[in-house]
Amino acid sequence: MGAYQCSRYCDCSNNTDTDISKKEKLKQEASRIVENDLMKRFKNNQQRYYQMIQQQQQKQYPSIGNGYYNKFQLFERFSSTHVQDVYEFEELIGKGHFAQVYKVHSVVDPTRKYAIKSIDKNTISEKSLRRVNIEIENLKLFDHPNIIKYHGTFIDQRNIHIVMELCEGGEVFQKITNQPMPELESSQVITQVLYTLKYLHSLNIAHRDLKPENIMFSEIIESQSGAESTFNDPEIKIIDFGLSKKISKGQLITEDTIIQDQPRFTMHQEMFNSIVGTPYYVAPEVLSQYYDERCDIWSVGVIMYILLCGYPPFNGKTSRDVIHALKQGYVNFKGEEWSHVSDEAKDLIQRLIKKQESRISIEEAIRHKWFDDMRMQKKTLSSSSTHLDSSIQITQNLDEFEQHIFERLMRHKKLCRFQQIILKFLFDLIQSSVLKPYIRVFQAADQSGNGCVTFADFYSFMRTFDLKLTLDQLQSIFTSINISGSICITYSEFMMAAIDFEKFVQPQDLDYAFKYFDTTNQGIISHKDIMSIKRRKGIVVSKSECKQIIRDAVKNKSDQIKFDQFTKIMYQAFD
Numbered sequence: 221m222g223a224y225q226c227s228r229y230c231d232c233s234n235n236t237d238t239d240i241s242k243k244e245k246l247k248q249e250a251s252r253i254v255e256n257d258l259m260k261r262f263k264n265n266q267q268r269y270y271q272m273i274q275q276q277q278q279k280q281y282p283s284i285g286n287g288y289y290n291k292f293q294l295f296e297r298f299s300s301t302h303v304q305d306v307y308e309f310e311e312l313i314g315k316g317h318f319a320q321v322y323k324v325h326s327v328v329d330p331t332r333k334y335a336i337k338s339i340d341k342n343t344i345s346e347k348s349l350r351r352v353n354i355e356i357e358n359l360k361l362f363d364h365p366n367i368i369k370y371h372g373t374f375i376d377q378r379n380i381h382i383v384m385e386l387c388e389g390g391e392v393f394q395k396i397t398n399q400p401m402p403e404l405e406s407s408q409v410i411t412q413v414l415y416t417l418k419y420l421h422s423l424n425i426a427h428r429d430l431k432p433e434n435i436m437f438s439e440i441i442e443s444q445s446g447a448e449s450t451f452n453d454p455e456i457k458i459i460d461f462g463l464s465k466k467i468s469k470g471q472l473i474t475e476d477t478i479i480q481d482q483p484r485f486t487m488h489q490e491m492f493n494s495i496v497g498t499p500y501y502v503a504p505e506v507l508s509q510y511y512d513e514r515c516d517i518w519s520v521g522v523i524m525y526i527l528l529c530g531y532p533p534f535n536g537k538t539s540r541d542v543i544h545a546l547k548q549g550y551v552n553f554k555g556e557e558w559s560h561v562s563d564e565a566k567d568l569i570q571r572l573i574k575k576q577e578s579r580i581s582i583e584e585a586i587r588h589k590w591f592d593d594m595r596m597q598k599k600t601l602s603s604s605s606t607h608l609d610s611s612i613q614i615t616q617n618l619d620e621f622e623q624h625i626f627e628r629l630m631r632h633k634k635l636c637r638f639q640q641i642i643l644k645f646l647f648d649l650i651q652s653s654v655l656k657p658y659i660r661v662f663q664a665a666d667q668s669g670n671g672c673v674t675f676a677d678f679y680s681f682m683r684t685f686d687l688k689l690t691l692d693q694l695q696s697i698f699t700s701i702n703i704s705g706s707i708c709i710t711y712s713e714f715m716m717a718a719i720d721f722e723k724f725v726q727p728q729d730l731d732y733a734f735k736y737f738d739t740t741n742q743g744i745i746s747h748k749d750i751m752s753i754k755r756r757k758g759i760v761v762s763k764s765e766c767k768q769i770i771r772d773a774v775k776n777k778s779d780q781i782k783f784d785q786f787t788k789i790m791y792q793a794f795d
Contacts, residue, residue, distance in 0.1 A: 299756040301739070303374040303381045307336060318348050323386060328735040329728075332649070334371060337382040341375065351462035352380060358425065358461040359384070360757060363710040364671045365659050366416040368436070368457045369648055372756030383756075385648070387457050389437025392523075396432065396530055400557055403565060404601070405454060406527040407594035409435070411586070412456050413520055415663075418582045419671030420464075421513045429463040430519035431501045432526060438652040455652050472512050499539070500532045504547045505576045514576050517585065521572025528565060529557040533573065549573060564590035586669065625661045625718045626685040632717045634700040638773035638781075639793040641750070643716050645733055646725055646790075654724060655715070662714050672708035722794040734786050746770065746780040 307324040314321035319339045326332040339352055359370035359382075369385040392409060395401060401409070413435065420427060438455045467473065503518035505511035525533045533552065534545035551573055553566050568590045571580040580588075635643065665673045665681040673681070678698050683689055701717045702709050737745045739752045747766035754761045767779045773789050774781055781789070 297755075297758045297760070298373040298375050298380075299752065300376070301374060301752065301756070302376055303336070303379075303383075306374070307334060307383070309336070318344055324383075326732070326736070329732045332732060333386045333388075335384050335386040337384065339380040339382075340378060341380050342378060344380075352382075354464060355460070355462045356382060356758065358464055360759075361423075362420075362461075363712050364416060364419050365655075365662070365711055366412045366456055366458060367419075368459045370757070371648070373758060374756065384459075385438075385457070387436035387438050387459075389439050389454070391433050392435040392437065392456065392527070393432035395437070396527060400530040401527045403528060403561060404594055404597055406524065406565075407591060408454055409456055409527065410520065410524050411591060413458070413523070414582055414586050415669060415671070416458050417516050417520070418586070418669055421516070421582065422670045424467050424469065424513075425464055426467050426513040427458070427461065427464050427516050427519075428506075429460060429501075430458075430516055430523065432523055434458060434460045435523070453656070455656065467513050470512075472510055474510055499543055499546060500534065502546070503576065504549065507543060507547070511576065514579055517572055517579055517582060518574075518576075520585070521569050524565070524572065525551065525569050528561050528569075529555060533569075549575065562590065562593065564588070564593055583669075621657055622661055622664070623685065625658070626682065628718055628720070629682070629697060629701070632697060632700050635793050636772045637769045639789060640703055640716075641753075641769070642733055642737070642786075642790055643721070643793055644712060645736070646721065646729060647712060647716055647719065649729055649732075650719070650724055655719075658715055658718055661718065662711060665714065670708075672710050673714055674708045678709065722791075725790075725794070730787055730790060733790075734783050744780040744782055745786065 304327075306327055308327055308330070310323045310325060312320060313323045313335070319337050322336045322338065324334050324336050326334070339348075344352070356370075356373055359368070362370075368387070371383040371385070373383070374381040392401075413430070417427070417430075436457045436459055438457050465473065499507060501519040501522045503511060503515040506515050522533060534542055536542040536545055551570055553561075558566070568580075568585065568588045571588070572585060574580070662673070663669075665677055667677045667680060668674065675695070675698055679691075679694055682694055682697075698709065701713055703713050703716075704710060734745065735741075737749050737753055739749045740746075747763060747770050750766040750769055751761055751763065754766075770779045770781060771777060774785060
């Protein structure tokens, strides 16, 4: 039996006592290894790794993180290349208080689509600038399948341009304006939101602005009209981290209320009268300015309520009315829409929308019976329906697929830094629908559910396939995959080791990667190009370090790479 069936995503209800006993023994053995050996060899934990990066940034730019943001210090960290030399703007797809979002494509390959958030830097306030800086810094650090991918920042004379992946499916909000979302699909959305929050909270970060408008579908969801058994397996991406905040363990925030009580409303046109700037999704303790990361859990409950019925649990004619209703905390399930919703779903909502001290935890929410019921329903549907999402069809043979991934991980070899950089770029090009079965294996390996694979997770996962693997063998493989050198393998690191790049990367992909990194359009990639690409993400790398990256790749004293060398180097990485 593959590790997937024994994971938290298991659809199987027939595990034998022997299987459970074997798994528990592996977990206990892994725990002993962590205690007796792992901590001696890997001293930094995941949070310390991210803190180290932030501390390095603060040494270079002392204003970051101390409450004061100098515009020029923010601007000088990023690329001054004109954004239209790299991307061509197609159409406006969104508009916020101080930003506009555009659909764009790459100048060197118009088939590569992205989203760019453009902010007028000359009119932006210091408070809004802080939010921009927080969002950029967080996007640089996050590495999770359900968080929007960040591709870089360009700053010209007028605007700050933040480049991100394009989510073709649009906002979750837009999908529920005409009718509620089916319960099974709602469970898929809420599951992903909860695991993403678990990842964020493990980094001591609260999102503080969770709402359907900030949850995107990565791809267009096509419905089969008239097919009762239709099931979509939507992948979501959480966006907009401008209000996110670092919260230390046990710390309570006692300032900066997010939502201001407003006597008048601004309405979304063509929506279900959602109110901009009102506290539909905000926990009552936030309004009292005495809260912690648990405020996000309340927001999940409100989102779940809206998905299932199409309107918010707390309403009113004015902002004050809404605030009064949410402080009362009474959740009503009397509408006709709720007659078709399970009691388990209602129970979970009530546990999520409770006062802070009695609110369900993320771990408890993830283990709620509603998700078990939905997984069983999905399993029944997948065995009988002819209208299946392609990823469901693929993952029906996950035993064989996991074995294949195990074999790839066993063969993994350490790559040079140039190969690592290009491989990450190529990974970001692969469509989400293709990655779904790989993501499921990553989730099976991430047994703690924190969004990364610790050595204990890796040890238990790998030995599910081969009990003869030794500690030294597994540590060697773990270290080769663990590019960052932290105590855990990140999502991208795992995927870069697991994915069959030779299957998914076409010659045109390598051609695009080369042209993207050839920033001067001279037919070569030099150390200057590496410095320029790094700067697009706000990473300052020395000239000598970039030269060494090139030299290690070509294995001589040359500090430039031509296209034929480039393809040879990358095909070696695919083997």
